[in-house]
Amino acid sequence: MEIDYSFLSNTLLFxxxxxxxxxxxxxxxxxxxxxxxxxxxxxxAGDTVDSIxxxxxxxxxxxxxxxxxxxxxxxxxxxxxxxxxxYALIPGETLMVNVVAAKDCQxxxxxxxxxxxxxxxxxxxxxxxxxxxxxxxxxxxxxxxQRIFHTASKSIRGRLTSYLSxxxxxxxxxxxTIPFNRQQLADYLGIDRSAMSNxxxxxxxxxxxxxxxxTFHIF
Amino acid sequence: MEIDYSFLSNTLLFxxxxxxxxxxxxxxxxxxxxxxxxxxxxxxAGDTVDSIxxxxxxxxxxxxxxxxxxxxxxxxxxxxxxxxxxYALIPGETLMVNVVAAKDCQxxxxxxxxxxxxxxxxxxxxxxxxxxxxxxxxxxxxxxxQRIFHTASKSIRGRLTSYLSxxxxxxxxxxxTIPFNRQQLADYLGIDRSAMSNxxxxxxxxxxxxxxxxTFHIF
DNA sequence: AAAAGTATGTTGTTATAACAACAAAAAAGG
DNA sequence: CCTTTTTTGTTGTTATAACAACATACTTTT
Numbered sequence: 001m002e003i004d005y006s007f008l009s010n011t012l013l014f015x016x017x018x019x020x021x022x023x024x025x026x027x028x029x030x031x032x033x034x035x036x037x038x039x040x041x042x043x044x045a046g047d048t049v050d051s052i053x054x055x056x057x058x059x060x061x062x063x064x065x066x067x068x069x070x071x072x073x074x075x076x077x078x079x080x081x082x083x084x085x086x087y088a089l090i091p092g093e094t095l096m097v098n099v100v101a102a103k104d105c106q107x108x109x110x111x112x113x114x115x116x117x118x119x120x121x122x123x124x125x126x127x128x129x130x131x132x133x134x135x136x137x138x139x140x141x142x143x144x145x146q147r148i149f150h151t152a153s154k155s156i157r158g159r160l161t162s163y164l165s166x167x168x169x170x171x172x173x174x175x176x177t178i179p180f181n182r183q184q185l186a187d188y189l190g191i192d193r194s195a196m197s198n199x200x201x202x203x204x205x206x207x208x209x210x211x212x213x214x215t216f217h218i219f
Numbered sequence: 220m221e222i223d224y225s226f227l228s229n230t231l232l233f234x235x236x237x238x239x240x241x242x243x244x245x246x247x248x249x250x251x252x253x254x255x256x257x258x259x260x261x262x263x264a265g266d267t268v269d270s271i272x273x274x275x276x277x278x279x280x281x282x283x284x285x286x287x288x289x290x291x292x293x294x295x296x297x298x299x300x301x302x303x304x305x306y307a308l309i310p311g312e313t314l315m316v317n318v319v320a321a322k323d324c325q326x327x328x329x330x331x332x333x334x335x336x337x338x339x340x341x342x343x344x345x346x347x348x349x350x351x352x353x354x355x356x357x358x359x360x361x362x363x364x365q366r367i368f369h370t371a372s373k374s375i376r377g378r379l380t381s382y383l384s385x386x387x388x389x390x391x392x393x394x395x396t397i398p399f400n401r402q403q404l405a406d407y408l409g410i411d412r413s414a415m416s417n418x419x420x421x422x423x424x425x426x427x428x429x430x431x432x433x434t435f436h437i438f
Numbered sequence: 439a440a441a442a443g444t445a446t447g448t449t450g451t452t453a454t455a456a457c458a459a460c461a462a463a464a465a466a467g468g
Numbered sequence: 469c470c471t472t473t474t475t476t477g478t479t480g481t482t483a484t485a486a487c488a489a490c491a492t493a494c495t496t497t498t
Binding site: 374410414417432 | 484485486487488494
């Protein structure tokens with residue numbers, strides 16, 4: 001397996017490690033890589049896993065199929081990011097979701113479950129990876145909490161204002177651009193797209209905000 | 220400060236550490252304890268924090284006040300558990316919620332932010348605490364993901380079946396008892412209590428399930 | 439045991455969001 | 469540049485959940 005160390009050392013997981021350390025860690029983590037074609041299922045709902053996936057090339061979707069067969073995309077994971085770390089860390093916990101290749105991709109699998117539990121060599125670089133994992137988990141936690149927060153209101157208006165207020169705060173400006181199109185924003189907030197469009201129109205008529213494409217201006 | 224080492228060594232954060240190690244860790248984490256009376260605000264929304272709280276006695280609520288002053292309880296943290304770890308780990312991130320004493324309580328504050336960033340002594344017991352923190356974060360992650368999952372459906376029926384199916388699976392039985400009363404379940408699923416009661420009645424009439432208090436039986 | 443306080447179920451009304459269907463605008467492709 | 473596809477906005481209808489108000493059951497207190 002050809003390893004691109006400079007790529008890995010720029011990922012959140014390996015941040016702050018040297019090439020030598022990465023080499024050692026990959027050994028510990030029993031790293032293997034595998035290629036997938038767009039649409040391939042990488043992990044199935046119901047699987048138990050002990051390896052996280054790190055995306056070397058391409059991207060994946062975290063998807064959920066409900067009982068009626070409706071597929072919804074819960075998350076998009078890009079190049080350099082990891083997935084399934086929660087499930088790899090908690091032994092025996094079954095995946096609620098599918099992981100599907102969004103593009104052709106190459107995944108590096110790292111057996112983190114075994115690593116956490118049994119790898120005895122408590123060297124410096126072990127701690128680095130665990131710290132990095134902790135920071136990734138904390139960040140993910142924050143994102144999940146925020147989403148729950150923004151969907152707490154029962155009205156479309158309430159959810160929009162919650163989300164948009166936060167975006168304004170993050171950007172430090174009443175004018176900002178969001179990383180979603182309308183459908184994605186509606187999915188994120190758990191509401192119907194057309195109803196949301198309608199509400200945004202009303203808010204513009206009321207003079208609360210203005211929108212051009214993904215750029216919002218709150219008054 | 221009197222430290223109850225046997226209590227601490229039974230918490231998830233200090234699991235697997237000896238009394239001597241706990242003593243050293245508390246030093247590193249600049250541990251201080253403080254007493255609060257029921258209703259006291261421990262952390263305010265908008266604060267930035269670098270210390271996590273570990274509950275020595277009592278319990279706290281994670282609360283949110285919306286713009287209209289409606290207070291909703293997002294989480295209940297008990298004796299031995301920690302709070303604010305996400306915010307302590309991510310520098311500069313402001314709290315979205317209030318932490319309020321649910322009972323008279325004693326909180327041990329641990330400066331984890333500084334610890335993660337600057338504490339240089341990478342000893343065995345440091346790694347233990349970080350590992351424990353990672354496991355706590357992963358578990359929290361899973362809980363948040365599951366809540367998002369159960370609130371993904373737009374109908375009350377859908378949310379109930381999602382939640383109840385999972386409970387049945389966790390308990391390995393079609394008969395199980397949930398840790399919520401009706402109001403708490405409704406809050407968790409983000410729906411109106413009376414509407415939920417109504418839906419549960421319908422489901423019972425349809426012969427899908429039966430309920431007595433918090434005990435469900437799915438057919 | 440009575441009284442007060444909570445929790446739960448029931449019902450009817452109302453507001454609102456989902457849904458469907460389409461038009462208009464924007465982006466992508468040839 | 470024209471065609472096709474995708475995205476967004478608009479409208480009307482319908483289903484449904486929120487809400488309010490109350491009755492009943494269950495707890496807790498004294």
